[in-house]
Amino acid sequence: MTEMEQKTRIPQQKRSIETKNRILAAAKDQFAKNGFHGTNAKEIAAAAGVSVGSFYSYFKDKKELFMEIFREHIEEKVVRILGEHQVDPDNRRESVYRLIKAMLDAHDPYPQFHREVLAMRYSDPEVEAAFTEMDQHSLGHVERFIEQFRDKLRVKDIKTAARIVSAAVEEIICSITIFGQDEDADRLIDGLADMIHRYLFD
Amino acid sequence: MTEMEQKTRIPQQKRSIETKNRILAAAKDQFAKNGFHGTNAKEIAAAAGVSVGSFYSYFKDKKELFMEIFREHIEEKVVRILGEHQVDPDNRRESVYRLIKAMLDAHDPYPQFHREVLAMRYSDPEVEAAFTEMDQHSLGHVERFIEQFRDKLRVKDIKTAARIVSAAVEEIICSITIFGQDEDADRLIDGLADMIHRYLFD
Amino acid sequence: MTEMEQKTRIPQQKRSIETKNRILAAAKDQFAKNGFHGTNAKEIAAAAGVSVGSFYSYFKDKKELFMEIFREHIEEKVVRILGEHQVDPDNRRESVYRLIKAMLDAHDPYPQFHREVLAMRYSDPEVEAAFTEMDQHSLGHVERFIEQFRDKLRVKDIKTAARIVSAAVEEIICSITIFGQDEDADRLIDGLADMIHRYLFD
Amino acid sequence: MTEMEQKTRIPQQKRSIETKNRILAAAKDQFAKNGFHGTNAKEIAAAAGVSVGSFYSYFKDKKELFMEIFREHIEEKVVRILGEHQVDPDNRRESVYRLIKAMLDAHDPYPQFHREVLAMRYSDPEVEAAFTEMDQHSLGHVERFIEQFRDKLRVKDIKTAARIVSAAVEEIICSITIFGQDEDADRLIDGLADMIHRYLFD
DNA sequence: GATGAATGAGTATTCATTCAT
DNA sequence: GATGAATGAATACTCATTCAT
Incomplete structure (x- = not known):
């Protein structure tokens, strides 16, 4: 919340924000279809058209994504x-x-x-x-x-x-x-x- | 012996019935405490004071146990x-x-x-x-x-x-x-x- | 071979010999059907109509049975x-x-x-x-x-x-x-x- | 990404191809030394100098590896x-x-x-x-x-x-x-x- | 003796997460 | 920044073998 160690990126650029939104949308889809435990990071990333690496640069973990x-x-x-x-x-x-x-x-x-x-x-x-x-x-x-x-x-x-x-x-x-x-x-x-x-x- | 392919044991002897019940009770506990996904077979077995092997001889898997x-x-x-x-x-x-x-x-x-x-x-x-x-x-x-x-x-x-x-x-x-x-x-x-x-x- | 520790029984009585033969026959069947690695002691015992316990009182292990x-x-x-x-x-x-x-x-x-x-x-x-x-x-x-x-x-x-x-x-x-x-x-x-x-x- | 549900990785990059080949070579070794049933995934991975995870990202299972x-x-x-x-x-x-x-x-x-x-x-x-x-x-x-x-x-x-x-x-x-x-x-x-x-x- | 319940080491497999390129 | 290869801890499950009854 404060400036302390910034692990996950806060997207500023438009492209970045779009990417994040794509991940959010894809994840919502997947969670809806297969549940939280039935969905894995690879699937979410694939559904969003990004790499797992990207996924983890936007979200600390699966849980944080879910909460968001x-x-x-x-x-x-x-x-x-x-x-x-x-x-x-x-x-x-x-x-x-x-x-x-x-x-x-x-x-x-x-x-x-x-x-x-x-x-x-x-x-x-x-x-x-x-x-x-x-x-x-x-x-x-x-x-x-x-x-x-x-x-x-x-x-x-x-x-x-x-x-x-x-x-x-x-x-x-x-x-x-x-x-x-x-x-x-x-x-x-x-x-x-x-x-x-x-x-x-x- | 006469029944075809009995995968999970159907307990006949008293000891066996007791064991199965111990597992059921322990599992209910664990599921209540940590949820289905937060509980694993080893933990259930340990909580019931039996071996994993016993667990699997009474239940096909965690899911079956849960349903029971x-x-x-x-x-x-x-x-x-x-x-x-x-x-x-x-x-x-x-x-x-x-x-x-x-x-x-x-x-x-x-x-x-x-x-x-x-x-x-x-x-x-x-x-x-x-x-x-x-x-x-x-x-x-x-x-x-x-x-x-x-x-x-x-x-x-x-x-x-x-x-x-x-x-x-x-x-x-x-x-x-x-x-x-x-x-x-x-x-x-x-x-x-x-x-x-x-x-x-x- | 010598009198040293006699782990598996050498059957003397007729009934005992019959039992052993039943196990041998059943095992041959199972090995033929499912292979050595695809056959387990329980199955052999069941097919022979004896308990696993009996199985192991006649044979040191699965391998010995196979060799016999x-x-x-x-x-x-x-x-x-x-x-x-x-x-x-x-x-x-x-x-x-x-x-x-x-x-x-x-x-x-x-x-x-x-x-x-x-x-x-x-x-x-x-x-x-x-x-x-x-x-x-x-x-x-x-x-x-x-x-x-x-x-x-x-x-x-x-x-x-x-x-x-x-x-x-x-x-x-x-x-x-x-x-x-x-x-x-x-x-x-x-x-x-x-x-x-x-x-x-x- | 475009392909539907790709379970095992098809290596494109050079590094990836090398890894797969290392696994293939190590597995051949191990199978030769200890046989199919005497070799497990962990051993193969270790012999190839990779993790089990890598092993399973290139091959569905031991059998598929063997067939390859x-x-x-x-x-x-x-x-x-x-x-x-x-x-x-x-x-x-x-x-x-x-x-x-x-x-x-x-x-x-x-x-x-x-x-x-x-x-x-x-x-x-x-x-x-x-x-x-x-x-x-x-x-x-x-x-x-x-x-x-x-x-x-x-x-x-x-x-x-x-x-x-x-x-x-x-x-x-x-x-x-x-x-x-x-x-x-x-x-x-x-x-x-x-x-x-x-x-x-x- | 016979039984089959119990054991637990062993194996396959998954997946959240990291990190070299 | 992005990528996806690599990791390995975690977990489910099996089965040869033992042992209490």
Whole structure:
């Protein structure tokens, strides 16, 4: 972070940045296809069209590369999309529905990669930390969402309610993006919106 | 002798059964502590107090051992406990609460191992298959639960409702057993029971 | 050999001898099918219907078992059959033909095992020694055969002639028993008989 | 890079080619000294002065390495030398003698390796296939040799005669290169030339 | 005696990472 | 800077042999 020994290069030139991005994209691909443990440096380098040597001049190791992809994912998708979500205080059911939709959109369009992240969440502390951070965002968002309806709420403990709502949405979204058929998706989201709406307000 | 080509030993003698169980127990420990990829055959054998040779005479490989532990988990816990759960049709809120409790009990008392299973669910098809099977049990259980209140329901599509309820419960349970502090647990379960109760009946 | 430490049992009782023979037969089978390196003690024991433990109480190791089978082969087949071969001094061409036939008969009816012995001949000194001994028998036999026609011979150096004839017969027999089709066999033997006959007498 | 999934490296650079050749040479040595089963990857790598990793980046496994050495042997020696052998139709005995000499030259100057190849011929189908191919060359050569004397022949069936002559030469050569003392060699070759000469023409 | 469970040294093989060119 | 050859520690797995029951 400070200027101390600079092992991996911070790319300044345009070509360099492009190379790094190519590696990131290729790695995301590979991780999604074969998982973290099922992907090796040679494959990533080959898929990115660079040499292993180059690979290691951009990333300290496979793990760092993984974390960089993951962090990028968090920033790009979650923070940005969640940040933009707006609430209509007069239409609560619709607002709940839109909350779910926003969280669904915030999910990786790359579900296979998400799958892998979930896998590592449980076995790697660093991944878990990043995950927790991401969850905090999500949780905070839901909390703020609920708070906007403060005086119309059936629940008293907003923090707990937010965790429950968050968890339910997360899991349904997960099952939709990873295993779900599209036909089911709409019914599930509708049902979920009903459940949350009734829980919070009805 | 009579069986054709028996690659892995099927233990008959008491000593043999004990050895196999020692390996199973030790492996569960190790997987929970260090994850599937972070555990190797030698370590498992050492932890079980047996030789690598013994390990491989009982299990084709690490994967098979893992699956055996997981299947045992499914049978012992899920099927048995879920099977026993009884419903009180006059007290719906209480019934929901007891459903959640039953599903919580059905979870592994070995949360670290559960954590690892979750990790593999997403990267290994065989694990996912077993997981799906387990989910079907859970889903079926929830479906039957809901059906018992058929004429008092607010929801029409029982199958979809069951999936939503299942998912919500699963995720909350997960966050309780893995990350949750005990203080939170009760509030979460109560809130969850409220949510489901309101969704289905209120 | 002397009474010194008796590691492997010398079977006295009938049942014991039978067991040992069962192991020998099973091993010959396995060696023929999968080769020395492709056969393990467990398989041999299983094929013989005994335990590995028993196996090792009859044979010091796999190698000793192999040598025992090989020596038995030499004694039973080679010595016995070659010993019985008779010559008709008035019909030389016919005698040559009968010599070849006798040597063909002396070959293992178990060509796959012979194949394996050949393989080991080149990589194991002990096998080579036994093989050489066997060759000496064969060579001696051919020498005595040639000597019976001493005054009618075209060749002077009988020892060398015997080696040449021996080698030629060996190789043709080998190609017949291992690779040859039966249709070819007769023509080859006839041609071989011609060649040897012309070489020695014609 | 452009090629799909290249498992073992195809050496382009000079350094790389040298390394591969060092491994090939060292392996030939080791196989000759200790046989195929008596040699392991680590030893070969050490003898070649490279790491095991390098070994496996050039060869899928020990077997592939072995086959590569063997095929090289066939091409370099057999095809080339046999191809060059010329016949003098007016001096038949001398031609036979030169045939034998040519076939002797075509044999590996590395008799210990040849020994090992023979060993594997009988237990490994792939080796046998290559061997058969090599034999076909040899057989074809002998057939063409005999055909050049067509009208002076005592034998009618040239194909059968070629097999017999081939076999006899092969075996004598074998016994000369592997077991034979040099003193014997000349006498054996002379006798062999006599035998074949008499068989074909005399 | 017989059994087959247990042993562990030995072998093949992979792959993250380094470094000479 | 880039390359890809080289490294070798790490790991899975086998099997001849021993030994407790």
